[in-house]
Amino acid sequence: MLCALSHLVQRISWNDVADEYFFLSLFFELEPPSFVKKIENVTALAGDNVTLQAVVKGSEPISVMWMKGKEIIQDDNKVRVTFEHGLATLQITGVQLSSGGKYTCVAENDAGSQSCFGELAVKGQWRSAISSAWSPA
Known part of the structure; x- marks a missing residue:
């Protein structure tokens, strides 16, 4: 046999x-990908460093991509995307007000795809902005 x-x-x-x-x-x-832990909503102050994470399981190989709105996020000097041992991570250095919005993590393998999303809210640092505006030149 x-x-x-x-x-x-x-x-x-x-x-x-x-x-x-x-x-x-x-x-x-x-096994298609599924999210064991989904992205949590985060509120941050402008200038903070933010990490969004999700835990994915399914048959390997799994590919992961992150999106903000409908735009695919690529690594650059302020953003780092990783996927290791089932942990999908998006790190943003020095978030700005424009960084706020809906972030989606998409996991895909030969059996299918799955996505989850979370919101990043960024608040301005009004105190430092006001004190800078009123400081004598």
Whole structure:
């Protein structure tokens, strides 16, 4: 039986990718991504550093992307996106009022995709703004 199965695997692996995927899916049921812990809403002051996180489970490999509104977020000098050991993280350095809004985490694998979202509210630092405006020049 093992020899026959080995021969079958060897024969299918020489066929196109669709046949191989079908064969493997007969033996391994893929688990679509799901969120064990969803993004929490956060309120921050302008200038604060903020971290949004979600915990994802499902069959590997899982890819994760973050979005603000309908825009995909890319790493830059103020934003860092990571996905390690099921933990999806978005770190924003020095948030501004314009950083506020709806953030979505999208997790995807061969079995499907799932998303969750949270709100970031950013408040201005009125005290420092007022004291700066009234300071003698």
